[in-house]
Amino acid sequence: MNIPYRIQLDEEQIPTQWYNIRADMPEQPDPCLNPATGLPVTLEDLTPVFCEELAKQELDATTRYIDIPGPVREYYKMFRPSPLIRAYNLEKALGTPAKIYYKFEGNNTSGSHKLNSAAAQVYYAKEQGLTSLTTETGAGQWGTALSMAAAFFDMDLTVYMVRGSAEQKPYRRAVIETFGADIIPSPSKTTEVGRAILKEHPNTSGSLGCAISEAVEKAVSTPNCRYVLGSVLNQVLLHQSIIGIESKAAMDSIDEYPDIIIGCAGGGSNLGGLISTYMQDSLKGKSDTRFIAVEPASCPSLTRGRYAYDYCDTGKITPLERMYTLGSQFMPSADHAGGLRYHGMSPILSKLYHDGYMEAVSVQQTKVFEAAVMFAKHETILAAPESAHAIRTAIDEALLCKKTGEEKTILFGLTGTGYFDMQAYSSYLAGGMTDYIPSDAELEAGFCHLPNVELMRSASKV
Amino acid sequence: MNIPYRIQLDEEQIPTQWYNIRADMPEQPDPCLNPATGLPVTLEDLTPVFCEELAKQELDATTRYIDIPGPVREYYKMFRPSPLIRAYNLEKALGTPAKIYYKFEGNNTSGSHKLNSAAAQVYYAKEQGLTSLTTETGAGQWGTALSMAAAFFDMDLTVYMVRGSAEQKPYRRAVIETFGADIIPSPSKTTEVGRAILKEHPNTSGSLGCAISEAVEKAVSTPNCRYVLGSVLNQVLLHQSIIGIESKAAMDSIDEYPDIIIGCAGGGSNLGGLISTYMQDSLKGKSDTRFIAVEPASCPSLTRGRYAYDYCDTGKITPLERMYTLGSQFMPSADHAGGLRYHGMSPILSKLYHDGYMEAVSVQQTKVFEAAVMFAKHETILAAPESAHAIRTAIDEALLCKKTGEEKTILFGLTGTGYFDMQAYSSYLAGGMTDYIPSDAELEAGFCHLPNVELMRSASKV
Numbered sequence: 061m062n063i064p065y066r067i068q069l070d071e072e073q074i075p076t077q078w079y080n081i082r083a084d085m086p087e088q089p090d091p092c093l094n095p096a097t098g099l100p101v102t103l104e105d106l107t108p109v110f111c112e113e114l115a116k117q118e119l120d121a122t123t124r125y126i127d128i129p130g131p132v133r134e135y136y137k138m139f140r141p142s143p144l145i146r147a148y149n150l151e152k153a154l155g156t157p158a159k160i161y162y163k164f165e166g167n168n169t170s171g172s173h174k175l176n177s178a179a180a181q182v183y184y185a186k187e188q189g190l191t192s193l194t195t196e197t198g199a200g201q202w203g204t205a206l207s208m209a210a211a212f213f214d215m216d217l218t219v220y221m222v223r224g225s226a227e228q229k230p231y232r233r234a235v236i237e238t239f240g241a242d243i244i245p246s247p248s249k250t251t252e253v254g255r256a257i258l259k260e261h262p263n264t265s266g267s268l269g270c271a272i273s274e275a276v277e278k279a280v281s282t283p284n285c286r287y288v289l290g291s292v293l294n295q296v297l298l299h300q301s302i303i304g305i306e307s308k309a310a311m312d313s314i315d316e317y318p319d320i321i322i323g324c325a326g327g328g329s330n331l332g333g334l335i336s337t338y339m340q341d342s343l344k345g346k347s348d349t350r351f352i353a354v355e356p357a358s359c360p361s362l363t364r365g366r367y368a369y370d371y372c373d374t375g376k377i378t379p380l381e382r383m384y385t386l387g388s389q390f391m392p393s394a395d396h397a398g399g400l401r402y403h404g405m406s407p408i409l410s411k412l413y414h415d416g417y418m419e420a421v422s423v424q425q426t427k428v429f430e431a432a433v434m435f436a437k438h439e440t441i442l443a444a445p446e447s448a449h450a451i452r453t454a455i456d457e458a459l460l461c462k463k464t465g466e467e468k469t470i471l472f473g474l475t476g477t478g479y480f481d482m483q484a485y486s487s488y489l490a491g492g493m494t495d496y497i498p499s500d501a502e503l504e505a506g507f508c509h510l511p512n513v514e515l516m517r518s519a520s521k522v
Numbered sequence: 523m524n525i526p527y528r529i530q531l532d533e534e535q536i537p538t539q540w541y542n543i544r545a546d547m548p549e550q551p552d553p554c555l556n557p558a559t560g561l562p563v564t565l566e567d568l569t570p571v572f573c574e575e576l577a578k579q580e581l582d583a584t585t586r587y588i589d590i591p592g593p594v595r596e597y598y599k600m601f602r603p604s605p606l607i608r609a610y611n612l613e614k615a616l617g618t619p620a621k622i623y624y625k626f627e628g629n630n631t632s633g634s635h636k637l638n639s640a641a642a643q644v645y646y647a648k649e650q651g652l653t654s655l656t657t658e659t660g661a662g663q664w665g666t667a668l669s670m671a672a673a674f675f676d677m678d679l680t681v682y683m684v685r686g687s688a689e690q691k692p693y694r695r696a697v698i699e700t701f702g703a704d705i706i707p708s709p710s711k712t713t714e715v716g717r718a719i720l721k722e723h724p725n726t727s728g729s730l731g732c733a734i735s736e737a738v739e740k741a742v743s744t745p746n747c748r749y750v751l752g753s754v755l756n757q758v759l760l761h762q763s764i765i766g767i768e769s770k771a772a773m774d775s776i777d778e779y780p781d782i783i784i785g786c787a788g789g790g791s792n793l794g795g796l797i798s799t800y801m802q803d804s805l806k807g808k809s810d811t812r813f814i815a816v817e818p819a820s821c822p823s824l825t826r827g828r829y830a831y832d833y834c835d836t837g838k839i840t841p842l843e844r845m846y847t848l849g850s851q852f853m854p855s856a857d858h859a860g861g862l863r864y865h866g867m868s869p870i871l872s873k874l875y876h877d878g879y880m881e882a883v884s885v886q887q888t889k890v891f892e893a894a895v896m897f898a899k900h901e902t903i904l905a906a907p908e909s910a911h912a913i914r915t916a917i918d919e920a921l922l923c924k925k926t927g928e929e930k931t932i933l934f935g936l937t938g939t940g941y942f943d944m945q946a947y948s949s950y951l952a953g954g955m956t957d958y959i960p961s962d963a964e965l966e967a968g969f970c971h972l973p974n975v976e977l978m979r980s981a982s983k984v
Contacts, residue, residue: 482693
């Protein structure tokens with residue numbers, strides 16, 4: 061079979077339903093807890109923060125397939141199906157017998173897969189009659205995606221952007237502003253939690269955890285406003301399942317099945333989406349595909365974190381999730397892969413990893429950029445630093461195949477483009493980039509802040 | 523017929539031949555002249571500057587179809603066929619009865635159509651055994667495209683980047699450097715012509731004309747090196763014909779034929795490519811499609827220039843082309859559409875315009891950005907300022923249809939994305955953008971420098 065370079069599905073092949081992986085998990089992730097009581101959150105707990113339909117999706121562990129609303133699917137037509145690409149030129153450059161495929165989610169203005177969930181979330185908010193939304197953004201891809209969807213569905217939006225990213229990426233800010241959203245670098249003085257964080261860490265470059273706290277506070281204190289989140293949550297993995305469903309349809313069309321699936325993992329939205337239907341096969345014992353999460357060595361939640369209940373934010377105002385975490389007070393170094401600098405990990409992915417269905421590796425950023433530059437020269441695509449983590453591991457696995465002679469089929473997620481990350485590329489090219497690995501003592505300090513759920517429960521009973 | 527949002531051809535539908543429009547022109551453009559003699563250039567005149575195969579293509583007015591070399595077509599597979607998009611959402615927002623289509627050339631890392639010619643030019647240079655190339659770049663899209671192709675085919679490259687653009691777009695520079703090319707802001711002290719220009723205009727922000735002079739000087743003074751150009755030339759329009767061939771194949775597949783074709787025009791590479799096969803129909807009397815070139819009011823070569831022999835560069839070291847020109851000494855204002863700031867226009871397009879086969883309009887940049895922002899909000903794509911000139915006129919034509927009730931079919935070229943032009947978008951959003959229209963006196967001053975070909979001829983005979 062003559063496999064084209066780009067395997068491009070037709071518009072009619074855009075999925076009509078998302079896939080909810082929880083319906084097929086042998087064991088469910090532990091429930092999300094209300095920090096006031098230590099008890100599982102209810103729909104009533106969530107709806108003041110999230111829009112109702114999204115809150116329902118968050119709690120729905122049984123509905124296997126959920127219809128994609130018509131207007132969301134219409135919106136998807138502007139950038140989906142995204143191409144599955146056979147990396148012929150990278151294979152040749154590596155001299156590997158492995159076949160390398162990547163699902164490229166960067167061919168839209170947000171530059172990433174984030175638009176898949178953004179469109180859905182803004183649509184549901186509009187349907188509910190809300191007038192504004194708040195969110196946080198790290199690297200800026202989620203903020204861009206959400207501003208695009210908000211512009212399209214005519215919804216006001218305030219984006220709390222991690223200060224370090226906002227300063228590194230003025231043009232990313234400008235894109236978000238072009239689509240009409242307000243940007244506030246975080247931590248800021250616009251919220252109580254922001255002011256408190258600034259008081260304690262006046263020179264902080266911020267983190268996703270801080271920005272989440274601020275966005276949530278702003279949402280609950282503004283009438284007819286809700287908070288939306290671009291990763292970590294079950295609802296986001298649900299929407300992102302479209303990546304995996306399309307990948308499988310495209311690979312099926314050329315009679316391919318991956319031996320290894322690789323994705324970068326910050327909060328887990330891309331990886332959770334990419335593996336979706338393939339993990340379904342694996343959970344049902346139909347395949348023995350290896351699933352590999354790739355995280356930065358500077359923020360190693362899966363590989364060096366604890367599997368414990370923790371807050372999703374630094375300000376400790378969100379519900380608690382049981383997940384792999386470095387502790388909500390962990391402040392990652394000013395790494396360039398802003399989108400992977402999150403202390404926790406999707407509870408679904410954490411559970412799959414904990415139960416042995418998934419592997420995880422951590423990689424150092426200089427090796428990541430080395431891979432990204434090589435990839436660009438041979439495959440023409442300039443990857444986002446986040447996505448380049450997956451490229452690094454895909455190359456490593458392909459080189460392993462070269463050693464062993466195995467003709468494995470590798471699929472990785474190329475989540476986005478790096479046009480707004482050129483400062484990082486310049487720093488790498490100039491030899492000014494350093495690697496950072498937190499010490500055990502630093503991690504221990506982070507773990508000290510993990511909440512004691514038992515104590516919460518007894519305290520609330522008093 | 524249910525027309526999808528994105529009309530996506532298959533890989534096998536990538537054209538196997540380029541189309542040479544000169545073979546069908548009733549009258550040929552006047553020949554390119556050797557400035558030393560005032561006589562038509564020969565292959566021998568061109569080959570010290572251009573690589574041989576490209577020089578042959580430059581002079582070939584009769585071969586209607588030219589085979590695309592296998593490795594170039596292989597390279598095209600990484601980003602072609604590019605999508606033809608039905609702007610359903612823009613149509614709806616405008617409330618127009620017109621059907622609007624755009625051929626989107628921005629879905630590759632160079633962010634534009636420039637990669638079509640870059641791949642061909644680097645390939646031919648490699649085949650000839652050259653070891654390095656030089657070029658100029660304005661907005662940076664050509665420089666990026668060429669650096670990508672040079673990295674892939676393993677060829678050294680020096681890019682003279684218009685100083686204003688280089689300063690406005692540090693991240694564009696970083697992309698070019700990531701692909702391994704050397705960048706020199708122009709005018710520079712690395713060439714005689716650069717030093718002379720700097721002496722006369724020490725604070726100049728440069729122009730494409732200056733940068734061309736420097737790149738040519740560098741090429742002819744470096745062993746085994748040649749100069750390549752991203753627009754204006756016949757060879758470039760030949761390579762870019764792939765845009766039009768694909769557009770026609772895609773529109774044919776949905777039984778559509780454009781009443782109006784619109785493209786932005788700086789040197790003419792995109793417009794010449796977009797109209798190619800449609801102009802063939804028109805020249806043969808098979809259609810009455812209107813072709814509209816859109817240029818910035820600040821640099822109006824077609825609408826206010828002279829149809830005359832002129833140098834292609836500021837330093838007056840290139841051959842003379844008969845074209846619409848503002849004079850090689852015309853220094854355009856620091857407009858944001860760097861890619862359209864060129865004093866001349868493709869000789870082929872100039873001839874077609876002169877003979878009445880094509881129209882031209884000029885638009886002001888604030889109106890261009892207004893259109894670009896509207897387009898982004900409804901179609902999700904953030905256009906390059908250059909491309910947005912075509913959007914402006916497409917919207918204007920669609921609004922005219924709204925008035926008259928005519929259901930016209932409009933096709934425009936969306937040549938590229940604006941990720942590296944966010945400074946311009948920010949300036950527009952902040953209300954800090956101004957329009958500039960050169961006065962008649964300014965234009966007259968430019969025309970004073972037009973060379974006297976008769977004088978050249980008699981002088982060379984003495």
